[in-house]
Amino acid sequence: MKLSKFYILVDEVPMKDFEFSKTFSESIxxxxxxxxxALRAKxxxxxxxxxxxxxxxxxxxxxxxxxxxxxxxxxxxxxxxx
Numbered sequence: 729m730k731l732s733k734f735y736i737l738v739d740e741v742p743m744k745d746f747e748f749s750k751t752f753s754e755s756i757x758x759x760x761x762x763x764x765x766a767l768r769a770k771x772x773x774x775x776x777x778x779x780x781x782x783x784x785x786x787x788x789x790x791x792x793x794x795x796x797x798x799x800x801x802x803x804x805x806x807x808x809x810x
Contacts, residue, residue, distance in 0.1 A: 731738060
């Protein structure tokens with residue numbers, strides 16, 4: 729029955745002591761946990777990617793250092809052999 733026929737307008741209906749069913753509440757909790765797990769996994773993946781990039785940068789720097797050292801050592805060895 730529509731209340732507008734009687735010129736009654738209902739703005740809100742307060743509900744006290746309302747609880748969702750246990751199944752519904754559990755499904756909400758499971759969804760939130762799944763979202764948190766996905767976010768945690770995404771953050772872990774990002775951390776691993778950053779660590780891998782850092783290792784690459786460190787390896788390149790070490791390779792460059794070794795290359796420069798070998799370039800310096802070679803002329804010294806030639807000079808020593810004379």
